[in-house]
Amino acid sequence: MSRRAHSPSPPSSPRLSKRPRLEIEPLTPEDYKNGVVLAPMVRSGALPTRLYSLKHGASLVWGPETVDKAILHTQRVVDPVTGVVSYVGKSKAIFTTHPIEKPYLIYQIGSADPELAVQAAKAVVQDVAGFDLNCGCPKPFSTHSGMGAALLTNPDLLCSILTALREAMPPEISISAKIRLLPSQEETLKLVERIVNTGVNALTVHCRTRNMRKREPALIGRLREIVDFVEGMGRGIAVLENGDCEGYHDALRIRKTTGAHSVMIATAAESNPTCFSPTPLTDLETTFIPNYIRLCKYLNNHWSSTKFCTSQFKGAHVNASRADLKGMRDAIMHAKSYDDMEPRVAPWTGEEEFKKIVEAIEARDGRRGRVQVLTLTDAAESAQLSASETQSDASQTSTQSSTGDAAGLVTPPIGKPDPSVMNAPLAPANEARMPLPAMLTGDLSTPTPTPTRAVVGAASLA
Numbered sequence: 348m349s350r351r352a353h354s355p356s357p358p359s360s361p362r363l364s365k366r367p368r369l370e371i372e373p374l375t376p377e378d379y380k381n382g383v384v385l386a387p388m389v390r391s392g393a394l395p396t397r398l399y400s401l402k403h404g405a406s407l408v409w410g411p412e413t414v415d416k417a418i419l420h421t422q423r424v425v426d427p428v429t430g431v432v433s434y435v436g437k438s439k440a441i442f443t444t445h446p447i448e449k450p451y452l453i454y455q456i457g458s459a460d461p462e463l464a465v466q467a468a469k470a471v472v473q474d475v476a477g478f479d480l481n482c483g484c485p486k487p488f489s490t491h492s493g494m495g496a497a498l499l500t501n502p503d504l505l506c507s508i509l510t511a512l513r514e515a516m517p518p519e520i521s522i523s524a525k526i527r528l529l530p531s532q533e534e535t536l537k538l539v540e541r542i543v544n545t546g547v548n549a550l551t552v553h554c555r556t557r558n559m560r561k562r563e564p565a566l567i568g569r570l571r572e573i574v575d576f577v578e579g580m581g582r583g584i585a586v587l588e589n590g591d592c593e594g595y596h597d598a599l600r601i602r603k604t605t606g607a608h609s610v611m612i613a614t615a616a617e618s619n620p621t622c623f624s625p626t627p628l629t630d631l632e633t634t635f636i637p638n639y640i641r642l643c644k645y646l647n648n649h650w651s652s653t654k655f656c657t658s659q660f661k662g663a664h665v666n667a668s669r670a671d672l673k674g675m676r677d678a679i680m681h682a683k684s685y686d687d688m689e690p691r692v693a694p695w696t697g698e699e700e701f702k703k704i705v706e707a708i709e710a711r712d713g714r715r716g717r718v719q720v721l722t723l724t725d726a727a728e729s730a731q732l733s734a735s736e737t738q739s740d741a742s743q744t745s746t747q748s749s750t751g752d753a754a755g756l757v758t759p760p761i762g763k764p765d766p767s768v769m770n771a772p773l774a775p776a777n778e779a780r781m782p783l784p785a786m787l788t789g790d791l792s793t794p795t796p797t798p799t800r801a802v803v804g805a806a807s808l809a
């Protein structure tokens with residue numbers, strides 16, 4: 348595929364940045380409720396992973412944190428074959444999306460400056476449903492410039508960014524924040540009160556404090572009081588739990604324990620993007636990874652990103668032989684390009700794979716087109732399901748149609764891909780979709796983990 352020259356247009360046209368078209372229903376606090384959502388994850392939260400998360404039941408997906416300045420001065424280009432939209436910086440894509448995920452996509456901003464945050468939001472507003480402010484990243488890369496967890500101790504700045512975003516964005520664009528717990532519950536509640544008063548639609552609480560390490564169990568026991576407090580404020584704001592959720596069934600348990608309206612998953616989804624389903628895929632090397640690689644090739648996802656993400660996948664093993672598992676792992680480890688994966692993955696049926704994902708997303712017909720309803724009454728059923736859960740093979744991709752799903756999936760048609768992509772220059776942008784430079788993305792702030800999850804759950808929650 349030949350590359351077309353990019354025309355020097357801004358990320359979005361002035362007309363669009365003034366008032367984005369309203370081709371999807373706006374997100375309300377209700378859309379953040381009763382679901383399991385994909386967390387923001389630098390590197391690991393790539394477009395193909397977000398698409399599979401949606402296919403397998405994630406009700407909303409957060410994009411990786413992008414520092415405000417990084418998206419400014421990018422050029423928005425659209426791949427004429429796939430519809431993939433890339434915001435391309437000097438040499439690399441800073442952010443990549445597809446119109447099919449737009450109704451569910453929350454773009455996460457890293458910022459310590461209300462004006463820059465608003466500029467960043469305006470640059471991409473035509474491609475997203477909402478904006479989230481990262482107030483939890485504890486790494487020096489973020490905090491030394493006042494971003495991430497540094498905002499937790501600078502509530503005036505934190506709230507001024509949220510207020511600026513709320514005022515600058517049209518009402519149909521949702522605003523939310525993701526925080527960590529403060530050392531004391533009293534301080535946490537004070538901060539939460541201020542955040543809710545800025546007019547956000549949702550608040551995610553990563554149930555660890557800034558100084559807690561990833562391997563320390565999340566303090567989910569502290570969340571119920573926060574949820575009750577927010578509910579007491581009477582604005583209907585959604586509170587999302589984040590920390591140590593293993594998947595769909597675990598989300599039911601966490602919601603029951605904490606009262607949270609929804610649960611956000613990072614590490615477990617990085618390991619298995621089908622974990623949002625009541626029947627997540629196992630034996631990923633045979634059931635999932637080949638399709639993932641085919642999709643990535645079709646979407647022109649840069650091989651190094653695909654290689655990185657697939658090397659994180661670690662589902663349970665049930666049926667696959669050791670030779671199958673090792674063969675795929677070795678092939679990925681040694682592959683320098685998609686061509687090197689040909690013996691294991693061809694034929695390249697990525698386009699069909701993409702169509703299946705689009706169909707699955709479009710088949711969701713729940714409330715307002717977005718939300719998989721996850722009711723607490725499913726808990727008993729989920730316990731049974733967990734016990735009897737068996738492998739669902741690659742063809743059984745748990746698209747969770749509206750009938751017969753334990754979660755009571757109800758999702759509405761999303762509508763056609765956003766015609767606004769037609770306003771952008773057209774370019775395949777494969778080369779541009781390299782992983783982002785660490786200094787731009789905040790990559791340093793979220794080092795690539797090898798998920799070794801402590802067993803969370805009953806023991807630590809009792």
Ligand SMILES: Cc1cc2nc3c(=O)[nH]c(=O)nc-3n(C[C@H](O)[C@H](O)[C@H](O)COP(=O)(O)O)c2cc1C
Pocket residue numbers: 386387388389390391410411412455481482483484525553589590591592611612613614615617793794795796
């Ligand atoms: C690979 C990776 C990248 C992450 N990137 C971000 C990010 O961009 N923004 C953010 O707010 N949190 C980020 N986080 C933190 C997660 O969103 C989440 O808060 C944390 O991992 C706890 O959730 P978990 O227990 O489900 O993993 C990242 C986590 C991981 C594992």
